[in-house]
Amino acid sequence: MTFHSMWVELLRIGRSSTSGGYRRFAWTGADAECRAWFEDQARARGLTYELDRNGNQWAWLGDPAQGDAVVTGSHLDSVPDGGAFDGPLGVVSSFAAFDELRARRVEFTRPLALVNFGDEEGARFGLACVGSRLAAGELTAEQAHRLTDGDGITLPQAMERAGYDPDAIGPDPERLSRIGAFVELHVEQGRALDLTGDQVGIASAIWPHGRWRFDFRGEANHAGTTRLVDRRDPMLSYAETVLAARREARLAGAVATFGKIAVEPNGVNAIPSLVRGWLDSRAPDQTSLDTVVTGIEKAAREYAQAHGVELDVVRESFTPLIEFEHALRDELARILGKETGLTVPVLGTGAGHDAGILSATVPTAMLFVRNPTGISHSPAEYAAEDDCVAGVTALADVLEGLVRR
Amino acid sequence: MTFHSMWVELLRIGRSSTSGGYRRFAWTGADAECRAWFEDQARARGLTYELDRNGNQWAWLGDPAQGDAVVTGSHLDSVPDGGAFDGPLGVVSSFAAFDELRARRVEFTRPLALVNFGDEEGARFGLACVGSRLAAGELTAEQAHRLTDGDGITLPQAMERAGYDPDAIGPDPERLSRIGAFVELHVEQGRALDLTGDQVGIASAIWPHGRWRFDFRGEANHAGTTRLVDRRDPMLSYAETVLAARREARLAGAVATFGKIAVEPNGVNAIPSLVRGWLDSRAPDQTSLDTVVTGIEKAAREYAQAHGVELDVVRESFTPLIEFEHALRDELARILGKETGLTVPVLGTGAGHDAGILSATVPTAMLFVRNPTGISHSPAEYAAEDDCVAGVTALADVLEGLVRR
Numbered sequence: 001m002t003f004h005s006m007w008v009e010l011l012r013i014g015r016s017s018t019s020g021g022y023r024r025f026a027w028t029g030a031d032a033e034c035r036a037w038f039e040d041q042a043r044a045r046g047l048t049y050e051l052d053r054n055g056n057q058w059a060w061l062g063d064p065a066q067g068d069a070v071v072t073g074s075h076l077d078s079v080p081d082g083g084a085f086d087g088p089l090g091v092v093s094s095f096a097a098f099d100e101l102r103a104r105r106v107e108f109t110r111p112l113a114l115v116n117f118g119d120e121e122g123a124r125f126g127l128a129c130v131g132s133r134l135a136a137g138e139l140t141a142e143q144a145h146r147l148t149d150g151d152g153i154t155l156p157q158a159m160e161r162a163g164y165d166p167d168a169i170g171p172d173p174e175r176l177s178r179i180g181a182f183v184e185l186h187v188e189q190g191r192a193l194d195l196t197g198d199q200v201g202i203a204s205a206i207w208p209h210g211r212w213r214f215d216f217r218g219e220a221n222h223a224g225t226t227r228l229v230d231r232r233d234p235m236l237s238y239a240e241t242v243l244a245a246r247r248e249a250r251l252a253g254a255v256a257t258f259g260k261i262a263v264e265p266n267g268v269n270a271i272p273s274l275v276r277g278w279l280d281s282r283a284p285d286q287t288s289l290d291t292v293v294t295g296i297e298k299a300a301r302e303y304a305q306a307h308g309v310e311l312d313v314v315r316e317s318f319t320p321l322i323e324f325e326h327a328l329r330d331e332l333a334r335i336l337g338k339e340t341g342l343t344v345p346v347l348g349t350g351a352g353h354d355a356g357i358l359s360a361t362v363p364t365a366m367l368f369v370r371n372p373t374g375i376s377h378s379p380a381e382y383a384a385e386d387d388c389v390a391g392v393t394a395l396a397d398v399l400e401g402l403v404r405r
Numbered sequence: 406m407t408f409h410s411m412w413v414e415l416l417r418i419g420r421s422s423t424s425g426g427y428r429r430f431a432w433t434g435a436d437a438e439c440r441a442w443f444e445d446q447a448r449a450r451g452l453t454y455e456l457d458r459n460g461n462q463w464a465w466l467g468d469p470a471q472g473d474a475v476v477t478g479s480h481l482d483s484v485p486d487g488g489a490f491d492g493p494l495g496v497v498s499s500f501a502a503f504d505e506l507r508a509r510r511v512e513f514t515r516p517l518a519l520v521n522f523g524d525e526e527g528a529r530f531g532l533a534c535v536g537s538r539l540a541a542g543e544l545t546a547e548q549a550h551r552l553t554d555g556d557g558i559t560l561p562q563a564m565e566r567a568g569y570d571p572d573a574i575g576p577d578p579e580r581l582s583r584i585g586a587f588v589e590l591h592v593e594q595g596r597a598l599d600l601t602g603d604q605v606g607i608a609s610a611i612w613p614h615g616r617w618r619f620d621f622r623g624e625a626n627h628a629g630t631t632r633l634v635d636r637r638d639p640m641l642s643y644a645e646t647v648l649a650a651r652r653e654a655r656l657a658g659a660v661a662t663f664g665k666i667a668v669e670p671n672g673v674n675a676i677p678s679l680v681r682g683w684l685d686s687r688a689p690d691q692t693s694l695d696t697v698v699t700g701i702e703k704a705a706r707e708y709a710q711a712h713g714v715e716l717d718v719v720r721e722s723f724t725p726l727i728e729f730e731h732a733l734r735d736e737l738a739r740i741l742g743k744e745t746g747l748t749v750p751v752l753g754t755g756a757g758h759d760a761g762i763l764s765a766t767v768p769t770a771m772l773f774v775r776n777p778t779g780i781s782h783s784p785a786e787y788a789a790e791d792d793c794v795a796g797v798t799a800l801a802d803v804l805e806g807l808v809r810r
Contacts, residue, residue, distance in 0.1 A: 062433045080670060081625075169737055189630035212672050220486075222781040223662035223685040224614060224755030225594035228655055230779050235663050236651060239644035246641060250633055257628035258640050261666060265485055266681045268616050268665045270782055278673045280628040350629030374635050376627040377675055 001044070003096040003392055005383070010037060014078065017162045023381035024131070027158040034076035040339040041095050043356040046234055047114070052175060055118035055159070056266055061098075063112030067182035070402045072097065072395060073115030075131075075307040075354060080122050084382020085187035089369060092186045101403075108403045111179060117354040121312030124149045124158070132354040137171035139284040144169055161188050176361050180326055181291050184355040185367040187383050191374035194348045202332050203324055203343040203366035206356045208289050209282035210318035214241060214300060220265060220273035221301035229346045234275040235263070237303035237311070244299035254283035255350060256292055265305035268338060278316075281387045282350040286321055294360050322356045323364045332365050335401035336394055351376075367394055406449070406684075408797055409790070415442060415493050419483065419683030426784035431524035431535070432563040440479035443521045446500050452519070457580060458573040459539040460523035460564070466503075467516035468495075473585035475807045477502065478520030478801060480759060484528050488786020490592035494774060496521055498590045498797045506808075507802035513808045515585060515766040523757040527553045529563070535656060537759040541575035541766055547627040549574055581766050586733055586807055589760040590772040590800050592788050596779035597752045608729055610769035611761045613694050614687035615723035615802050619646060619705060622715040625670060625678035639680040640668070641714070644706035649704035653697045659688035661697055675702040687755040689746060691726055727761045730768045737770050740806035741799055756781075772799055 014022050014030030024030040038092035042049045042059030050058040062069075086094060094114040101108075102361045118131035121188030125147035133139035145166065147155040193201050216234035242258045256396035257280045264274040279296065283289035297313050304311040329333025329346070336344045347368065375381050419435030429435040433711035434600035437741065440462060447454040455463040461517050467474075479495025490752040499519040506513075523536035530552040538544035551570065552560040561571030598606050621639035647663045662685045688694035702718050709716040734751070741749045752773065760769045770791030780786050 070441070079675075079716045080672075086533065116427070130735075139693055144709045189633060191635060209627070219780070220783040222594045222756060224612070224687045224757075225666055225781060226779055227595060228579050228651070228660060230596060235660070242640055242644035243648075246633070255629065255631070255633060257638070257674075257676055259628055259668070259675045259677050260671050263664070263666055266665050267686050269662075270664045271662055271784075280674050318638075343664035345751070351627060352629075355676055374626070374631055375624070375632060378625045378678075380624075 001099070003092060003389060006041070006092045006095060010092065012086055016079045016081060019081045019379055022078040022084060023080060024076060024078040024125040026077055026201055027124070027162040027164070031077055032162060035116070038076065040090065042114070043275060044096070045098065052135065052172055053170060054131050054172060055164055056131045056135065057116040058113040059110060061113070062108055062176050064111055064113070066111050067356040069111045069113055069178050069179050070113040070399060071179050071182045072185065072399060074184050074186060075117045075119065075122050076120055077123065077378045079121045081122070081379055082377055083375070085119060085381050085383050085400040086189070088378055089187045089383065089388060089391070090185040093388070093395050094134070094214055097393040097396040097399055099196070100315045101400055104396070104400065105399050110403045111148040112399065112403055115170070118332065120305050120354055125155055132357040134169050135172040135176060137173065138357060138359050138360070141170045170266040172219070176358070179362045180220055182358050182362050182364045183367065183395065183398055184353060185369065185391055187376070187381070188371040189349065189351050189374070189376035191371065193345065193368060194374065196312040196345050196370050198345050198388045199370050200336070200394045201347050201368045202329060203216065203349055203368060204346045205324060206322040206352060207282040207284055207348055207350045208286050208319065208321040209219060209280070209350060209352070210289070210293070210317045212281070212293065213314045213316050214238070214277045214279060214310040215314070216275045216277070217302060218271065218273060223269045223271055226271060230283045231271055231298035233271050234307070234309045235272055236270040236273040237300065237307045237309050238277050238348065240298040240303040241296065245281070245296045248295040250283065251282060252288045252292045254281060254288050254292045256296065284348055295336065308310065314335060319352060322359055324355070324365050328363045331401070332367070332398050335398050367391065369396065406504070408497060408794060411497045411500060413444070415439070415497065415574045416489055418442065423488060424486045424784055427483035427489060428485060430484040431482055431602070432567040432569070434528070436482055436681070437567060440521070441494065447519070447566060450503065455509065457540065457577055458575060459536050459577060460569055461536045461540065462521040464519040465511055465516060465557070465788055466518070467518055467585050468753070470517070471516050474516040474518055474803060476518045476520055476584050476587045477590065477804060478522065479589050479591060480522045480525035481522055482526050482528065483596050484526045486784055487526070487782055488540040488784060490786050490788050491594070491781055492525060493790065494796070495590040495791060496591045496677065498793070498800050501797040502801040502804055505797065506805055509564060509801070509805065511805050515808045517804065517808055522549050526757055530560055533757055534759050534762045536744060537762040538576050540581060540731065542578065542760050543762060546575045556605040580764070584767045585761050587760060587767050587769045588717070588772065588803055589758060591757065591758060592786065593773040593776040594754065594756050594779070594781035596729070598775040599777050600774060601750050602710065603750050604775050604792045605750050606800045607734060607741070608754055609734065609751045610729060610753045611727040612687040612689055612753055612755045613691050613724065613726040614685070614755060615698070616721045617686070617692070617698065618662070618685040618719045618721050619643070619682045619684060620717040620719070621680045621682070621709060622713065623676065623678060626676040628674045630678055631676060634689055636676055639714045640677055642705065642712050642714050643680040643682050645702065646682065646705040646709040648693050650686070650701045653700040654686065657688060657693045657697045659686060659693050659697045661686040661701065664734065674681040708714070724757060727764055729760070729764055729770050733768045735769045736806070737772070737803050740803050751752040772796065772803065
């Protein structure tokens with residue numbers, strides 16, 4: 001099966017006819033279809049199919065017990081109305097690269113596995129990378145059992161309904177200890193490769209990132225009769241803080257976004273009593289991120305005070321800088337440079353990945369494929385088929401270099 | 406029954422134990438309790454109780470058919486988590502003023518009626534002053550039948566469940582033609598009387614006011630990976646517009662508020678594709694209001710263009726300036742001035758009222774009672790009992806002056 005025909009097969013699963021985007025959420029029907037597709041691909045190639053205790057799918061060539069395995073893969077689930085590439089490009093490219101290695105008659109001295117990690121996007125239960133987090137022991141079974149979706153269905157209930165055993169979930173150190181190198185191919189979620197004119201790049205690091213909740217509390221009042229000077233309107237300090245976030249991020253070469261808001265009472269003729277805004281911020285290094293977030297919070301406190309508004313800032317989540325292993329990263333650069341004679345760009349990313357979770361215990365690297373618009377997490381997410389095929393070749397080269405080592 | 410004991414009786418109806426605010430929405434159980442209270446008060450005084458086709462309650466002294474009646478009253482329903490005064494103060498004061506007239510042994514040469522208008526706040530079905538609008542023919546039965554609450558229950562369904570006939574609603578010109586003067590007493594929803602040190606004031610006009618929906622459409626994208634320069638983030642132009650609204654309102658001596666917002670997809674790690682903000686703006690005169698809204702829209706278009714964002718502005722509702730009849734207003738000022746020897750302040754208001762609806766067909770006036778904080782539409786809404794009693798006396802003086810005329 002060619003890259004193209006696998007791609008077309010997957011495209012029909014979980015696509016919304018209204019938005020054109022994908023809705024492949026963990027443990028839903030669309031998720032089950034994606035999983036069936038993965039299992040079929042594995043079996044069709046004579047690979048040993050394995051479902052681990054946390055719902056991650058594996059396709060093995062060679063004996064896992066031998067250890068020092070080379071593993072590649074990504075995920076098949078999506079954000080709400082996500083694009084076709086974020087996740088599936090890595091899984092389809094894994095199968096296509098494996099086919100390429102077979103066509104090249106590569107001799108495998110190390111076991112090879114292809115993997116589909118479950119629930120990477122966290123679209124349903126609010127936590128990203130659940131499959132890899134559980135395996136790595138970063139999320140306990142007790143914590144996972146408390147996850148609940150928007151309809152009040154718990155993760156264990158959802159797993160049971162999908163025919164899986166929620167009591168089985170938990171850390172999987174033995175399985176991870178068999179992996180000598182994990183390489184995840186992913187569509188770039190930005191325009192760095194487009195700007196340098198490269199088809200493929202190597203990840204240097206995942207930027208430190210976090211979420212902060214800003215609660216601006218003012219005083220509900222009648223929008224028609226309350227004089228401006230008598231108001232304690234939290235919408236004003238929220239608006240000023242949104243603009244401050246943009247300013248601070250620009251100065252530090254970082255990103256900062258207010259994309260989610262909740263307002264009370266949220267009435268057309270009512271000055272709000274509460275404006276709750278969530279800040280997402282990420283930067284190339286910890287110092288820059290601290291500078292940005294401290295700057296935004298300081299500005300927000302000044303604005304709040306000026307309007308007689310109270311402000312609480314709560315850090316809801318935080319992930320420090322993840323640097324991918326230098327030795328593996330350099331090996332990828334050497335392998336890819338040997339084929340092309342060119343220097344492959346090495347770039348950081350602001351997005352989290354299963355590769356980031358695994359990097360704490362396993363030598364891990366990532367390949368990025370050019371995204372001409374930079375758009376991601378949107379139905380408009382796109383990569384040219386030429387670039388996808390170049391990604392498959394690069395992944396095959398990397399795997400060949402690693403399995404022969 | 407004294408003002409105080411009536412007030413205390415009403416206080417217990419429809420009060421939320423969590424917020425301390427009132428939730429007396431049209432055709433709910435709390436609304437039915439308020440209506441039963443009104444009917445009891447009417448019958449206890451030997452007044453003729455009447456329920457009109459639109460669910461408004463009347464209590465008559467004398468023969469309505471005589472015409473040229475003097476009518477006073479307000480409403481008993483509330484906004485979500487509203488205060489105790491907005492509406493009920495006018496109804497309770499009507500009964501208390503009637504008791505005062507009886508105590509004064511006033512001879513009535515004109516019929517007198519006390520009224521409770523239904524669904525003034527529009528909290529449930531989204532349209533204010535439904536009872537008076539239907540009576541005045543400003544809202545047709547067909548339009549009213551299409552009103553739906555947040556749970557998908559239509560107005561006719563809600564009326565039927567409450568034991569009323571939804572097919573009966575419609576214009577009531579005969580009833581309105583019997584009214585020679587309507588006086589509504591209301592707690593002030595601002596601090597004008599507090600600033601001048603007066604207990605009671607007379608309304609000059611209801612400011613022209615309207616609602617405008619601003620749809621800022623940008624491009625959904627990944628908050629972690631999209632470079633600032635590649636973004637089309639509608640939250641930024643929304644924030645700038647919120648601040649522009651405050652600026653324009655201040656310059657024009659008007660008010661402008663963004664109190665309601667809807668964001669898509671409203672995800673912490675997603676740049677929004679859509680930020681929809683509702684502007685409520687009011688000004689003392691049409692020219693000022695036009696200046697404010699034109700200024701805000703012009704600024705918003707510039708901000709939107711600078712961020713590559715599309716903007717649609719839709720006027721969702723508009724009410725022109727309502728000036729209360731000068732002759733009746735001057736008569737009230739004369740009556741109240743005669744008692745106190747002082748000039749009673751005459752003030753405009755930014756809030757809509759049943760009195761505003763009726764003023765198109767009936768000579769109408771309003772009395773305001775001092776609000777020391779200006780807070781309204783909030784559990785913290787308050788008026789001192791001294792001032793409420795002064796309001797009752799003023800209303801009694803006005804009614805006495807009018808019924809003897």
